[in-house]
Amino acid sequence: MRKKLLSIISKIIPAFVIIFLLIVWQIVSEYEVIPKYMLPSPIDVIIAFRKDLSLLMDHAVITLQEAFIGLFFGVFLGIVIAVLMDACDFLYKAIYPLIVITQTIPTIAIAPLLVLWLGYEMMPKIVLIIITTFFPVAVGMFDGLKSADTDEIKMMGVMGASKLMIYRYIKIPESMSHFFAGLRVSVAYAVVGAVISEWLGGYKGLGVYMTRVKKSYDFDKMFAVIFLISALSLLLMGAVNIIQKISMPWEKVADKNKSE
Amino acid sequence: MKLLETKNITKQLDNRNIIQDVNLYLNKGEIISLLGVSGVGKTTLFNIIAGILKPDRGEVLLNGDIINGKSGNVSYMLQKDMLLAHLSVLDNVALPLFVRGISHKEARKRAKELLPFFGLDGFEKKYPAQLSGGMRQRAAFLRTYLFSDEVALLDEPFSALDAITKQDMHKWYIQIMKQIKLSTIFITHDIDEAILLSDRIYIMAGKPGTLVKEIIIDHQQIEREDFNLTVEFLYYKKEILQLLGTN
Numbered sequence: 001m002r003k004k005l006l007s008i009i010s011k012i013i014p015a016f017v018i019i020f021l022l023i024v025w026q027i028v029s030e031y032e033v034i035p036k037y038m039l040p041s042p043i044d045v046i047i048a049f050r051k052d053l054s055l056l057m058d059h060a061v062i063t064l065q066e067a068f069i070g071l072f073f074g075v076f077l078g079i080v081i082a083v084l085m086d087a088c089d090f091l092y093k094a095i096y097p098l099i100v101i102t103q104t105i106p107t108i109a110i111a112p113l114l115v116l117w118l119g120y121e122m123m124p125k126i127v128l129i130i131i132t133t134f135f136p137v138a139v140g141m142f143d144g145l146k147s148a149d150t151d152e153i154k155m156m157g158v159m160g161a162s163k164l165m166i167y168r169y170i171k172i173p174e175s176m177s178h179f180f181a182g183l184r185v186s187v188a189y190a191v192v193g194a195v196i197s198e199w200l201g202g203y204k205g206l207g208v209y210m211t212r213v214k215k216s217y218d219f220d221k222m223f224a225v226i227f228l229i230s231a232l233s234l235l236l237m238g239a240v241n242i243i244q245k246i247s248m249p250w251e252k253v254a255d256k257n258k259s260e
Numbered sequence: 261m262k263l264l265e266t267k268n269i270t271k272q273l274d275n276r277n278i279i280q281d282v283n284l285y286l287n288k289g290e291i292i293s294l295l296g297v298s299g300v301g302k303t304t305l306f307n308i309i310a311g312i313l314k315p316d317r318g319e320v321l322l323n324g325d326i327i328n329g330k331s332g333n334v335s336y337m338l339q340k341d342m343l344l345a346h347l348s349v350l351d352n353v354a355l356p357l358f359v360r361g362i363s364h365k366e367a368r369k370r371a372k373e374l375l376p377f378f379g380l381d382g383f384e385k386k387y388p389a390q391l392s393g394g395m396r397q398r399a400a401f402l403r404t405y406l407f408s409d410e411v412a413l414l415d416e417p418f419s420a421l422d423a424i425t426k427q428d429m430h431k432w433y434i435q436i437m438k439q440i441k442l443s444t445i446f447i448t449h450d451i452d453e454a455i456l457l458s459d460r461i462y463i464m465a466g467k468p469g470t471l472v473k474e475i476i477i478d479h480q481q482i483e484r485e486d487f488n489l490t491v492e493f494l495y496y497k498k499e500i501l502q503l504l505g506t507n
Contacts, residue, residue, distance in 0.1 A: 155342050158310050159407055160332025161359045169355065173346040250346045250387045 040220035045227065048220035055209070056228060062205040063198065064232065066122055067190040070129025074186060077130060078137025079179075085138075086145040086171070087163070103135050107196055115201040125197040125205075132193045133186040140182025144175025177251070180244040187236045195229055262321075263288045263443050264309070264334070264411050269318035270468075271304055277468035278304045282318070284462055284471060286411065286443055293446040293454040293461045295500065301469030302447045306413050309445070310336045322411065335407035339416045341400035343388035349399055350375070350384035356407035371406060377439075378402040379432070394425045398432070405442060415447045430456055455496045456488055463503045473503050 022042050028034060029041035040048070049056070081099065085092040107128060114124035148171045156166050198207025206225055213221040245252065262285045269282040279301040286292055294302045307313040309320055311331035320327050327333050335356070343352045350368055351358075353375075357367035375381050378398045388396055397417060404412050418426050430453065437444070448454050454461050455477060463473040477496065487493055 149342075151338070151340060152342050152344065154312070155336070155338070156359065158312055158331050158336045159356050159359045165359055169344065169347070169358070173344070176346075248346070250389070253387045253389050 037217070038219060040223060044220045045223040048218070049224035049228070052221060052224065056206070056225065059204055059206045059209045060228065060232065063191070063194045063207065066125040066194040066197075066205065067129060067236075069122070070126040070193065071133050071186060071190040073126070074130040074133030074190070075137050075183065078134040078182070078186070079141055081134065081138040082141035082145060082175075083167070085142050099135060099138060102131060107132055107193060108200075111197050111200045114197070120201050120203065125194055125202070128197045129190050129193040132189045136182040136185040136189070137179065138182075140178045140185075141175055144178025145171050147178070148174045176248055177244075180240060180248075184237050184240050187240055188233045191229060191233045191236065262286070263290075263323065264445075265321040266305075266309065267319045267321065269305065269308055269315045269320070271301075271308060271313065271315050273304065280468040280470050282464075282469075282471055286445055288443055289441040290459045291437060291444045291446065291457055293448055293458040294464055295448060295451065295454045295461050295504075296464035296469065297504065298449060300464050300466070302464055303415060305464075305469075306336065306415055306445075306447060310334055310413055333408065334411040334413055335404045336413045337400055337404040337415065337417050339420050341388075341396045343391075343396055343399055343403075345388055347387075348384060349380060349386050349388065349391065352388060353380075353399055353403045353406055355403060371402070374402055374406070377436070392425075393421050394429055397421065397429060401433075405440065409440070409442060412442050412444045413447075414444060416449070417446075418453065419448070419450065426453075433457065451497055451500050452488055455493055455500075461500070463500060465504060475499065 025039075026041050026043065029036060029039050029044070036044075081095060085095055110131075111124070111128055114127055118124040118127060152170050153166055156170060161169070194205065195207040195210065198205040199211055202208050206229060210222065210225050213225065264286040266282055266284050270280050271278050282305055284292070284294075294305065296302055304313065308315050308328075311320075311327060311329055311333060314329040322333055343349075344355070347355070350371055354364075354367040354371035357370060358364065362370075372384060375384055378401065380395065380399055380402065383391065383395070388399070391399065401417070404414070418429050421429060434457065446454065446457060458477055461475045461477065462471045463475065464470070465472045475496065478492065
């Protein structure tokens with residue numbers, strides 16, 4: 001009983017902190033501690049959000065489209081790289097340093113290049129998202145594949161299983177929680193990556209909207225779009241959690257047994 | 261008839277002789293035990309019979325055919341049950357059939373028919389984490405049986421269980437062996453277990469490990485429920501203890 005209460009409290013605390021900060025912000029803005037044109041109050045932001053709602057949704061659809069397409073290919077590429085590196089030690093040695101280097105390149109630096117090469121449409125955005133999202137999946141999945149139980153693999157060997165079967169029955173299922181940990185990061189990267197690439201050229205999308213409102217110094221709209229982007233990322237991460245729970249039903253059973 | 265036979269099996273690992281000139285045989289429907297202290301090379305011998313290690317010298321014969329270094333012929337069960345956490349109990353036991361390329365539907369059907377026999381009726385959709393220790397071991401045993409109903413190698417299958425569960429498992433095991441007649445080689449360092457369950461016991465000792473003695477357990481006695489409380493049982497135990505001690 002006491003345990004239950006504690007767990008409820010621990011869930012409520014973050015919500016209270018956020019509400020408290022919003023109240024502080026409202027007061028700071030209301031009493032013009034910081035000039036209102038520079039820091040709009042939360043209520044101003046909500047008003048701006050409601051006023052521009054349909055426009056924001058139009059832009060959000062484009063951004064999400066880019067994020068999903070990029071994420072799809074990025075995740076696919078990440079899985080392929082992880083499996084290749086796991087299956088072949090030579091490929092691991094050859095590819096791993098390269099993929100680490102790709103992550104040291106600042107996104108914002110190559111985005112304009114991609115725009116020059118691939119134009120103002122969706123292509124450069126998708127490519128940028130692929131570059132940023134494949135990495136967490138590749139590394140997470142690779143760790144997962146490597147951490148598969150060696151005794152279980154040996155058992156499959158005794159049964160005369162092929163390499164493919166070992167992947168199917170042991171390695172892939174046992175790397176799934178690592179994969180999802182990577183995917184959660186990738187999902188957040190995908191939305192941010194889409195916005196960043198839109199800043200640097202494009203006709204539609206939340207990033208484009210951001211650059212426009214910035215130019216007209218609409219701080220309230222600026223905050224509205226920032227919150228929208230955060231909310232979208234959180235929603236997508238939540239969706240990943242739900243997909244993980246559905247696709248790994250045995251985890252739920254194991255957790256239940258531990259707590260009993 | 262000799263179902264499985266090893267001839268002069270010798271194996272070195274890391275330039276150390278692990279086992280030397282091991283000759284044993286297993287008749288159809290027989291249960292034999294390999295008894296010896298830890299590190300004497302029992303598991304190495306099992307790996308060779310299972311085909312995941314190649315002997316330096318000697319042959320493993322199954323029905324007269326050499327199966328050196330060929331896995332997939334005899335089944336192998338370890339102390340760890342190694343049930344896969346992400347598969348249902350039914351899929352876990354049907355796994356060797358999946359590996360053999362039998363369709364999932366057919367494999368599940370065949371596995372399901374045997375579940376009641378192994379005390380797992382109604383548990384096919386559960387995950388291994390939801391089973392008790394004894395049930396997990398029975399599921400692992402069923403998986404071993406579905407892998408090969410010809411020869412099974414059991415490497416200390418009951419040693420991770422608590423004393424009471426272990427006793428229950430012994431009783432259950434004796435019962436089920438009467439029905440399925442699976443030819444079995446046991447590894448154990450539990451003398452009581454070896455006498456209770458086997459038709460014959462090979463004592464393995466020395467460095468490198470060799471078979472120093474073969475003890476035949478009188479089959480009439482084994483039927484008795486309280487065999488392990490009889491004088492005969494203690495004679496066997498005394499003989500084995502002396503053999504292990506002198507080597």
